[in-house]
Amino acid sequence: MRYPQTFIDDLKRQADIVRVIQDYVQLKKKGANWMSCCPFHKEKTPSFSVSPVKEIFYCFGCHKGGSVFNFVMEIERVSFPEAIKLVAEKSGVPLPVMVDDSRFQARRLESEEVIELNKWALEWWEQQLESSAEGRIARDYLKAREITDETSKTFRLGYAPDSWEALSSHLRQKGATQDQIERSGLVVKKEGGTGSYDRFRGRLIFPVMDIQGKPIAFGGRTLRDEDAKYINSPETAAYIKGRNLFGLNLTRDEIRRNGFVILVEGFLDLIVPYQFGIRNVAASLGTALTPDQVKLLARFARKVVVNYDGDKAGVQAAKKAIEILLAEDLEVKILVLPDGADPDDFLKKSGATEYHRRRGEAQPHIQFVIDQAVVDRKLSNPADKEAAIDEVLPYVRAVRSRIQKREYFDIAMDSLRISDATMRRELWHSIRGGFGDGARARQITSKPPQVKPTVAEEHLLSVVFADETLRGSVLRMLQPEDYEDLVTAEIFRALLELDRANQEITFDSLIEKTDGDERVTALLPMLMMNESLHALNEHYSPEECVFTFRLMKIQNRIDELRDQSSIAEREGDTEKLAKLSAEQTELAKRRKALLPKAEALQTGG
Numbered sequence: 290m291r292y293p294q295t296f297i298d299d300l301k302r303q304a305d306i307v308r309v310i311q312d313y314v315q316l317k318k319k320g321a322n323w324m325s326c327c328p329f330h331k332e333k334t335p336s337f338s339v340s341p342v343k344e345i346f347y348c349f350g351c352h353k354g355g356s357v358f359n360f361v362m363e364i365e366r367v368s369f370p371e372a373i374k375l376v377a378e379k380s381g382v383p384l385p386v387m388v389d390d391s392r393f394q395a396r397r398l399e400s401e402e403v404i405e406l407n408k409w410a411l412e413w414w415e416q417q418l419e420s421s422a423e424g425r426i427a428r429d430y431l432k433a434r435e436i437t438d439e440t441s442k443t444f445r446l447g448y449a450p451d452s453w454e455a456l457s458s459h460l461r462q463k464g465a466t467q468d469q470i471e472r473s474g475l476v477v478k479k480e481g482g483t484g485s486y487d488r489f490r491g492r493l494i495f496p497v498m499d500i501q502g503k504p505i506a507f508g509g510r511t512l513r514d515e516d517a518k519y520i521n522s523p524e525t526a527a528y529i530k531g532r533n534l535f536g537l538n539l540t541r542d543e544i545r546r547n548g549f550v551i552l553v554e555g556f557l558d559l560i561v562p563y564q565f566g567i568r569n570v571a572a573s574l575g576t577a578l579t580p581d582q583v584k585l586l587a588r589f590a591r592k593v594v595v596n597y598d599g600d601k602a603g604v605q606a607a608k609k610a611i612e613i614l615l616a617e618d619l620e621v622k623i624l625v626l627p628d629g630a631d632p633d634d635f636l637k638k639s640g641a642t643e644y645h646r647r648r649g650e651a652q653p654h655i656q657f658v659i660d661q662a663v664v665d666r667k668l669s670n671p672a673d674k675e676a677a678i679d680e681v682l683p684y685v686r687a688v689r690s691r692i693q694k695r696e697y698f699d700i701a702m703d704s705l706r707i708s709d710a711t712m713r714r715e716l717w718h719s720i721r722g723g724f725g726d727g728a729r730a731r732q733i734t735s736k737p738p739q740v741k742p743t744v745a746e747e748h749l750l751s752v753v754f755a756d757e758t759l760r761g762s763v764l765r766m767l768q769p770e771d772y773e774d775l776v777t778a779e780i781f782r783a784l785l786e787l788d789r790a791n792q793e794i795t796f797d798s799l800i801e802k803t804d805g806d807e808r809v810t811a812l813l814p815m816l817m818m819n820e821s822l823h824a825l826n827e828h829y830s831p832e833e834c835v836f837t838f839r840l841m842k843i844q845n846r847i848d849e850l851r852d853q854s855s856i857a858e859r860e861g862d863t864e865k866l867a868k869l870s871a872e873q874t875e876l877a878k879r880r881k882a883l884l885p886k887a888e889a890l891q892t893g894g
């Protein structure tokens with residue numbers, strides 16, 4: 290079921306959160322809010338509160354919170370569309386005729402139909418591979434590639450006979466109509482005329498499964514000498530290119546367990562490692578890696594080792610992949626196997642142990658990019674040097690975590706032999722702000738220093754939410770550096786954007802501005818309900834909170850420098866040690882200047 294967005298927006302305005310929640314718990318008015326014992330956890334004194342003004346609820350005990358829809362979803366254990374229906378009924382808002390619904394439903398039915406046909410085709414192709422006389426050519430090929438029967442069965446490989454209509458007639462026999470067969474993409478429609486012919490002929494079949502293991506598309510490798518080594522399914526109701534990764538249905542748990550994924554290109558680059566027991570792998574399938582694929586990967590691991598072919602095309606593809614991966618805030622390493630080998634060749638030649646060893650030595654993405662940038666250039670030549678800088682810096686700029694960004698920047702500057710301090714500073718300024726030109730500067734620190742906001746953040750945000758007159762002046766006091774390493778960074782960024790655009794600051798507008806960022810959704814109700822804290826801490830001014838942010842930042846850098854110093858000391862790098870200690874002294878001075886102003890708030894969360 291789907292409701293038009295305009296209806297949902299209307300309903301949000303009309304639904305009375307107190308009246309809806311009143312149906313489930315006994316609310317009592319307390320100041321601007323309504324309170325009760327929490328329906329989501331056991332308690333004797335009320336910590337569950339509802340704000341009709343902010344249109345949110347929040348429990349100070351179990352920290353559940355959100356909009357009226359979140360409440361209904363949580364208490365009724367229903368999906369979002371069902372919550373909408375319930376809220377509409379409770380609010381007396383008539384449900385709209387669902388114009389979109391039939392189209393959405395039709396698409397879903399069509400997708401299920403395509404998958405059904407794919408299942409029939411795949412079962413039949415599997416049989417062909419296993420036992421048909423013609424399938425011998427495919428069996429021989431797999432044997433030559435040292436793919437075992439077990440592996441072949443795990444990946445459900447098949448063989449499509451060299452025929453224009455063998456599969457089509459099989460599908461018709463199973464009861465499929467010509468329309469259904471054409472919609473499935475398993476056939477190619479004849480040009481101009483009517484009718485169709487089988488798309489995959491005389492090919493080894495690799496099924497592409499969705500994350501639940503349903504066949505949504507196929508790749509077919511030629512077993513003769515044809516121009517097109519691989520052909521693939523077209524887009525259908527069940528398959529949109531660039532949304533899936535090959536093998537992930539089999540490897541997802543292993544990826545999660547390992548905490549990182551090895552990203553490869555082709556079918557066999559995944560299947561062969563899998564056979565060798567390397568199972569935290571996913572394949573991007575030839576085409577350039579897409580943001581959708583990366584988002585899918587990120588659900589299972591935040592670290593990626595890119596292991597593409599070592600040839601020129603592979604290197605280019607790897608560089609493109611780095612950009613996409615960094616944009617999604619993943620940590621990227623690059624594994625280049627010797628002599629341009631792909632994982633398939635390398636494993637057969639050198640074995641899994643050697644592969645693991647090389648994988649352990651995979652380069653951070655920046656080193657790979659630098660190596661590529663200097664490979665045919667002389668750094669003593671100014672023009673070459675400039676070209677190398679231009680090539681490398683976008684990959685530093687794309688890093689979202691500021692701490693990592695700085696580290697990579699320093700590595701790049703050292704490797705490109707840029708020692709002039711003024712120039713380094715200028716280059717740093719050119720990339721520090723954000724990421725890509727024109728792209729929305731939406732940096733998320735990958736590892737927040739604390740999971741919970743600090744007292745200073747909570748306090749400052751509660752002032753911003755509670756006091757509209759103070760809001761503008763508080764927000765204008767903030768520099769991006771002040772908040773970008775905080776767990777609430779996204780909230781500050783959204784607040785500033787909304788304030789600048791003179792837009793209303795509400796739970797919904799903030800959720801929208803942050804694209805439903807999970808961390809924001811989790812923190813926001815608490816922060817918005819924190820008026821009591823605002824009252825309690827009134828003797829801390831917003832200025833003091835900002836000082837505290839700056840202080841925390843300095844402290845973090847000092848901690849970092851201490852780590853780096855001990856490494857430099859171990860390595861006997863006296864020059865670096867001197868540099869680090871100079872910075873430490875400088876920071877200590879700045880820290881001292883801020884301390885009296887902010888010390889009282891530096892308690893952390």
Ligand SMILES: [Zn+2]
Nearest residue numbers: 327330348351
């Ligand atoms: Zn609770």
